[in-house]
Amino acid sequence: MLIASNAPLSLSQANTRAGQPPVHIAAVATAYPPHCFTQREALTAAGRIFGHAPELMERMASAYGNAGVQTRYSCVPLAWYGAPHGWPERARLYEKHALALLTEAGNKALMTAGVPAKDVAATVTVSSTGISTPSLDSLLQGPLGLSPSTQRLPVFGLGCAGGAIGLARASAMARAMPGRWILFLCVELCGLTFRAGDDSKQNIIATAIFGDGAAAVLLRAGGTDEGRASRARVHAWSEHTWPETRDIMGWRVEDDGLGVIFSRSIPQLVRTKLRPVTDAFLRDCGLAQEDLAGLIVHPGGEKVLEALEGAYGLAPGGLVHARAVLAERGNMSAVTVLAVLERTLAAGDKGPHLMTALGPGFSAAACLLDLG
Numbered sequence: 001m002l003i004a005s006n007a008p009l010s011l012s013q014a015n016t017r018a019g020q021p022p023v024h025i026a027a028v029a030t031a032y033p034p035h036c037f038t039q040r041e042a043l044t045a046a047g048r049i050f051g052h053a054p055e056l057m058e059r060m061a062s063a064y065g066n067a068g069v070q071t072r073y074s075c076v077p078l079a080w081y082g083a084p085h086g087w088p089e090r091a092r093l094y095e096k097h098a099l100a101l102l103t104e105a106g107n108k109a110l111m112t113a114g115v116p117a118k119d120v121a122a123t124v125t126v127s128s129t130g131i132s133t134p135s136l137d138s139l140l141q142g143p144l145g146l147s148p149s150t151q152r153l154p155v156f157g158l159g160c161a162g163g164a165i166g167l168a169r170a171s172a173m174a175r176a177m178p179g180r181w182i183l184f185l186c187v188e189l190c191g192l193t194f195r196a197g198d199d200s201k202q203n204i205i206a207t208a209i210f211g212d213g214a215a216a217v218l219l220r221a222g223g224t225d226e227g228r229a230s231r232a233r234v235h236a237w238s239e240h241t242w243p244e245t246r247d248i249m250g251w252r253v254e255d256d257g258l259g260v261i262f263s264r265s266i267p268q269l270v271r272t273k274l275r276p277v278t279d280a281f282l283r284d285c286g287l288a289q290e291d292l293a294g295l296i297v298h299p300g301g302e303k304v305l306e307a308l309e310g311a312y313g314l315a316p317g318g319l320v321h322a323r324a325v326l327a328e329r330g331n332m333s334a335v336t337v338l339a340v341l342e343r344t345l346a347a348g349d350k351g352p353h354l355m356t357a358l359g360p361g362f363s364a365a366a367c368l369l370d371l372g
Helices: 039-049 054-060 078-082 087-113 159-176 201-209 266-284 302-311 320-329 335-346
Strands: 023-031 035-038 071-074 120-126 151-155 181-189 212-220 232-241 249-254 257-262 294-297 351-359 363-371
Touching (some): 035 039, 087 212, 159 351, 335 351
Antiparallel strands (some): 035 071, 181 212
16 A cells, blocks of 8 residues: 655645535445355356357456456346346346345444434435336335435446445535435446346456445534544545546446446556546645555456556555455445445554546546545
8 A cells, every 4th residue: 555654644634625524434334145156156157158159258268367356246146147137127136136235234334333314314325237216215215214304316327436426425415414414325236237148348358357235334524423433534526537438438228238338448548547637636635645545446357456556656466455355346336446445444544545436437536535
């Protein structure tokens, strides 16, 4: 990780939002579905599914060993992936399992902080791997015990950037409602988007990296006991969308589901374009890269991690927590960076950290956090 400078640093002074209080994170929790499979099991299953194209699988097999993933969790058993599935089935599975995982993660966060669900003033719910109307947040009112007056903000389409952007939206809502609890919820069921009839390289790569999971973050700005259970503080956030990059990452709407889009140019974009954007954000906050104690990043995959380490001048393997989450859980889209945050907090890391994630747009999201 990065080493903070010896100079004393006050993030409250560095915060460019004059007069704006930090947003206190009281709890971060994750939840995972019951089915777990190894990378070898995933490769074996992919070999069966794409057995009609042996030359393609032979060329793509190395992707499983080079992805940085060892195990992943799925809301459906491995056998499910070998059969065709339409929109109605995918939608039913998405709603069922998303609600179960969000309920588990949300309850964990509330219990950890000792906050009754009825005290939650608003929710921000991020997901891009399924569609539900009424939205997931309204369906969680009963399972979580939320008040009927809880304000709701469902957000779709942020992709892998959704963890960082969602945290920023929840933090902005917390500042707009000082002293009130905000529950940020995030769920991605990436496996449900897999289409067995799609022989594209992107679809096969997706089987090598994607997993399912959910996360919840409970936060608040202000309050008489605001620092009592503060695990971390969110001080500032920003976004940057590069022009004419819509084809870099996203979904195609197909007859039988969502078709994955991601470009092989992503690692190069990370290596050459991300650092100037986050350096500018830090300058706006009165900081430099050297003032940080560490990075909390969405890992994407092994090549993206290598690009991130190169861009930020870290030794190979330096993004320890991000690599561990990728290895144990895979790429869970928006949930992943929140799992990295949870792991970073559990490790006892302290000080100023930069959270970054990239997603459709093509966009970069950044949050400035102070841990400990």
